[in-house]
Amino acid sequence: MTTAQQLDERYGRTRTRRGPWIVVIVIAALLVGAFGWSIVTTEMNSVDSDDLGFDLVDEHSVTVRFQITGVQGKDVACIVEALDEEFGVVGWKVVEIAAAEEHSQALSASVPTVSAATTGLVNSCWVA
Numbered sequence: 001m002t003t004a005q006q007l008d009e010r011y012g013r014t015r016t017r018r019g020p021w022i023v024v025i026v027i028a029a030l031l032v033g034a035f036g037w038s039i040v041t042t043e044m045n046s047v048d049s050d051d052l053g054f055d056l057v058d059e060h061s062v063t064v065r066f067q068i069t070g071v072q073g074k075d076v077a078c079i080v081e082a083l084d085e086e087f088g089v090v091g092w093k094v095v096e097i098a099a100a101e102e103h104s105q106a107l108s109a110s111v112p113t114v115s116a117a118t119t120g121l122v123n124s125c126w127v128a
Contacts, residue, residue, distance in 0.1 A: 047071050047125040049078060052106065054120035062111045064120035068097065069104040071127060078125040080109045082117035090115050096128060 008014070052065040062082040075098060082091035091113035097105065111120060 045071070045074075045127045047076055047078075047127060049122040049125045051121045056117060057110070059116040060113055062091065062113060062117045062120040063108055064111060064122065065106070065108045066122045067104060067106045068125055072101055072103055073099050075099050075128040076125055077128040078109075079123040080111050080120065081123050082111045082113045082120045084115060085118045090117050092123070 002010075048069045050067045050069075052067055054065065055063040057063055064080045064082075066078070066080070068076055068078065075096065078095045078097065080093050080095055081089050084090045091111045093109060093111045095107070095109045097107065111117075
């Protein structure tokens with residue numbers, strides 16, 4: 001009578017260990033969970049901004065109208081810029097917006113300029 005060990009030796013079979021595979025699967029699951037959680041927290045703190053328009057007050061000032069969405073109950077800061085006809089920055093301002101319970105807010109900001117501007121826009125926004 002032959003034993004299982006003799007058959008394994010005869011046909012070149014080896015016993016597989018499950019321990020290393022379990023460790024690899026657990027580590028992979030933890031990495032996927034951590035990556036997923038980082039994406040969720042990033043999206044929860046993201047701020048979207050839309051330009052609604054601008055008014056050229058005079059050659060030293062532009063009023064920019066914009067809307068921010070996506071953040072409730074957190075302070076937000078935005079960079080608002082004034083550009084000339086060659087798209088060079090002729091003025092900019094950091095606008096700090098207090099926390100609000102609304103999902104969306106329409107705002108305006110006056111930007112001082114060093115020369116005549118032809119447009120005004122929001123460059124970026126973030127949770128402060």
